[in-house]
Amino acid sequence: MKLKDIKEITGIIEIKTGLHIGGSNDEIKIGGIDNPVIKNPLTNEPYIPGSSLKGKIRSLIEWQFGVVDDGKPVSVVDKDGNKKKNFEKAKKIVKLFGNGITIKNSQIAKEIGPTRVSFADCSLANKDELLEKNALTEEKVEVTIDRFTGSVGGGGPRRMERVPAGAKFRFSISLVEFERDKDLESILALGMKLLELTNLGGNGSRGYGKIEFSEIKGLDEKYLENGKLKSYEDLKKLAGL
Amino acid sequence: MKLKDIKEITGIIEIKTGLHIGGSNDEIKIGGIDNPVIKNPLTNEPYIPGSSLKGKIRSLIEWQFGVVDDGKPVSVVDKDGNKKKNFEKAKKIVKLFGNGITIKNSQIAKEIGPTRVSFADCSLANKDELLEKNALTEEKVEVTIDRFTGSVGGGGPRRMERVPAGAKFRFSISLVEFERDKDLESILALGMKLLELTNLGGNGSRGYGKIEFSEIKGLDEKYLENGKLKSYEDLKKLAGL
Numbered sequence: 369m370k371l372k373d374i375k376e377i378t379g380i381i382e383i384k385t386g387l388h389i390g391g392s393n394d395e396i397k398i399g400g401i402d403n404p405v406i407k408n409p410l411t412n413e414p415y416i417p418g419s420s421l422k423g424k425i426r427s428l429i430e431w432q433f434g435v436v437d438d439g440k441p442v443s444v445v446d447k448d449g450n451k452k453k454n455f456e457k458a459k460k461i462v463k464l465f466g467n468g469i470t471i472k473n474s475q476i477a478k479e480i481g482p483t484r485v486s487f488a489d490c491s492l493a494n495k496d497e498l499l500e501k502n503a504l505t506e507e508k509v510e511v512t513i514d515r516f517t518g519s520v521g522g523g524g525p526r527r528m529e530r531v532p533a534g535a536k537f538r539f540s541i542s543l544v545e546f547e548r549d550k551d552l553e554s555i556l557a558l559g560m561k562l563l564e565l566t567n568l569g570g571n572g573s574r575g576y577g578k579i580e581f582s583e584i585k586g587l588d589e590k591y592l593e594n595g596k597l598k599s600y601e602d603l604k605k606l607a608g609l
Numbered sequence: 610m611k612l613k614d615i616k617e618i619t620g621i622i623e624i625k626t627g628l629h630i631g632g633s634n635d636e637i638k639i640g641g642i643d644n645p646v647i648k649n650p651l652t653n654e655p656y657i658p659g660s661s662l663k664g665k666i667r668s669l670i671e672w673q674f675g676v677v678d679d680g681k682p683v684s685v686v687d688k689d690g691n692k693k694k695n696f697e698k699a700k701k702i703v704k705l706f707g708n709g710i711t712i713k714n715s716q717i718a719k720e721i722g723p724t725r726v727s728f729a730d731c732s733l734a735n736k737d738e739l740l741e742k743n744a745l746t747e748e749k750v751e752v753t754i755d756r757f758t759g760s761v762g763g764g765g766p767r768r769m770e771r772v773p774a775g776a777k778f779r780f781s782i783s784l785v786e787f788e789r790d791k792d793l794e795s796i797l798a799l800g801m802k803l804l805e806l807t808n809l810g811g812n813g814s815r816g817y818g819k820i821e822f823s824e825i826k827g828l829d830e831k832y833l834e835n836g837k838l839k840s841y842e843d844l845k846k847l848a849g850l
Contacts, residue, residue, distance in 0.1 A: 385659065385730035431723075431787075434611030439715065503650035509633045510660050514680040515668055521680055533730065534651040565615040565783055566727065573707055573727040575659015578781070600615065 369481055370547045377541040377556075377586035379595070381416060381490055384578035386506060386530030389420050389569040401529045405505060413495060414505060414531045418487035420569060421539070425487075426465045428562035429555060432609065433457055443468035445476060464552050484544045484552055490537035498535060506532045510574075530576065539581070554607040557591040561603045610722055611788045618782040618797075618827035620836070622657065622731060625819035627747060627771030630661050630810040643768045646746055654736060655746060655772045659728035661810060662780070666728075667706045669803035670796060673850070674698060684709035686717060705793050725785045725793055731778035739776060747773045751815075771817065780822070795848040798832040802844045 391406035405414050426441065435442045435458045442458045445451060449472045452458070459480065462468075466483035498504050508528045514521030543553060560581055567577035583595045591598055591606060598606075632647035646655050667682065676683045676699045683699045686692060690713045693699070700721065703709075707724035739745050749769045755762030784794060801822055808818035824836045832839055832847060839847075 428612075431610075431612040434788075436610060439718070498651065501651050506650045507633055508647070508658070509631075510658075512682065513664060513668065515671065515677045516680040532651050533649055533656075533732070562615070565617060566785070567729075567783075571660070573659075573724045574663045575728050575730040578729045 369478075371544065372547050372549070373545045375543040375545065375553070375586050377543060377584065379539055379584040380493060380582045381537040381539050382580045382582055383531055383533055383535040383537070384580055385533050385567075385575055386508060387416075387535070387569050387577045387579070388528055388530045388571055389414075389417060401507060402527045404529045405531060408491075412504075413492045414535075415492065416490040416537050416539070416568070418489045421487040421490070421541075421563070422465065422485075424566075424568055425556075425559035425563050426461070428566060429461055429465075429559045432558065432562060433461060435461065441465075441468040444480065445469070445471055445473065449473045449476075451476065460551060460555055463549070464555055481546060482544070484546075484549070485556060486542050488540040488542075490539045493536040493538045498532070503532050505529050528571070551608065553588060554591070554603070557587060557597060558603045558607045558609075561597045561600050564597065565600060610719075612785065613788050613790070614786045616784040616786065616794070616827050618780075618784060618825065620780055620825040621734060621823045622778045622780050623821045623823055624772055624774055624776040624778070625821055626774050626808075626816055627749060628657075628776070628810050628818045628820070629769055629771045629812055630655075630658060644770055646770045646772060649732075653745075654733045655776075656733065657731040657778050657780070657809070659730045662728040662731070662804070663706065663726075665807075665809055666797075666800035666804050667702070669807060670702055670706075670800045673799065673803060674702060676702065682706075682709040685721065686710070686712055686714065690714050690717075692717065701792060701796060704790070705796055722787060723785070725787075725790070726797060727783050729781040729783070731780045734777040734779045735775075739773070744773050746770050769812070792849065794829060795832070795844070798828060798838060799844045799848045799850075802838045802841050805838065806841060 388403070389406050391404045406417060407414050430436050430442050435454050442461055443452065444455050444458050444462050444467060447469070463480055464485050467480065471477040471480060508530055510526045510528065511520045512522040513519070543556060564580055566572060568579050569577040581597055584592055584597070591603060597603065629644070630647050632645045647658060648655050671677045671683050676695050683702055684693065685696050685699050685703050685708060704721055705726050708721065712718040712721060749771055751767045751769065752761045753763035754760070782797070784797060805821055807813065809820050810818040822838055825833055825838070832844060838844065
């Protein structure tokens with residue numbers, strides 16, 4: 369197994385609808401928001417954690433390949449270290465993203481090799497534009513309407529902090545390619561498309577976190593059109609599905 | 610459980626009567642309006658939150674299926690995690706929109722699977738037309754008439770901000786289909802029709818928020834006629850009701 373190339377795939381993530389990736393409140397501020405987004409403590413700017421990107425793309429790819437069985441990240445081996453039934457199907461996913469649990473059998477570990485892809489945290493690309501409008505983040509207030517009374521039910525309003533639609537982040541994904549690695553890039557491209565078709569971060573089913581990749585560089589041209597990802601149908605075919 | 614397809618249903622929401630979906634006032638402006646509508650802080654344009662679309666469509670579908678019991682969004686399990694009586698009836702709704710509370714029993718969670726539908730926030734489609742008339746939003750003043758004096762009662766006039774009739778928004782609904790998912794699209798189509806027949810946002814009973822879906826793409830042709838939804842009767846039949 370020999371390293372052939374390390375691809376750096378870069379570009380812009382455009383936020384199409386407000387994005388909420390939850391952070392933690394270290395300090396309690398008077399008048400502070402209940403559900404803050406994750407921010408860099410040095411600059412106080414929101415960012416997109418690589419963990420959110422990787423986790424969502426991986427889970428979508430797992431659904432697409434039909435290898436989800438117990439709700440956990442897919443593994444090619446069971447607890448006792450034996451090959452699972454879906455070994456061949458899950459192998460590509462595990463090569464790309466890593467195995468759900470540590471592979472103890474050295475023969476299998478050798479066959480899989482190290483995790484190929486890594487998603488960097490994404491920093492804000494158009495900070496000045498956002499700051500000009502005083503809108504690094506927005507506050508969105510939501511309520512659950514009680515079906516009978518027609519007024520606010522279920523514990524009162526929720527106050528959510530979001531990165532507003534129109535924000536842009538710089539992303540960087542690195543893909544390690546070994547000799548005889550095949551098709552892994554096509555799976556990554558399909559996973560990125562699946563993310564565009566669904567959503568990133570919390571509360572997606574009620575409108576949050578629609579994103580689009582643009583100005584993509586470093587990914588093979590056959591997956592791209594004008595710096596954006598080709599259609600879902602095209603990318604499924606290219607991934608052999 | 611394997612992902613079969615992700616449908617992207619898009620089109621236009623036409624505002625037929627002034628729409629009020631409340632926003633929050635971060636800053637108090639002199640001469641500002643009492644009840645503002647929700648706006649994107651970057652562009653200052655009003656938008657329709659996916660949460661309003663989803664919440665209203667879900668509650669209408671719950672009424673249609675007769676599964677509303679305590680005023681809260683319907684669940685298939687009770688607080689202790691046991692199947693509720695209406696499990697079979699509510700299952701489709703919960704597959705589509707998500708369960709009201711987290712399902713802890715992994716067997717039931719597996720049967721339901723992840724939430725299938727997500728409603729993106731809808732951005733303004735005819736901004737230039739509205740700006741030309743200087744009417745991104747309108748102000749409507751209302752009063753309650755005192756029954757005896759025949760003049761203004763009940764705390765004086767209410768000043769409401771509304772998106773004016775004639776505004777158009779772009780919508781995008783994504784529907785994840787797993788193998789063996791049946792009838793979910795028909796429920797979504799019926800829910801959209803129910804929304805047209807009622808209203809969106811606040812103060813519906815006094816005239817606000819009549820909307821119509823048009824230029825619909827991505828929904829199966831059997832639900833459509835000239836890019837609009839078929840009649841309520843037709844859609845009820847197609848949903849098996």
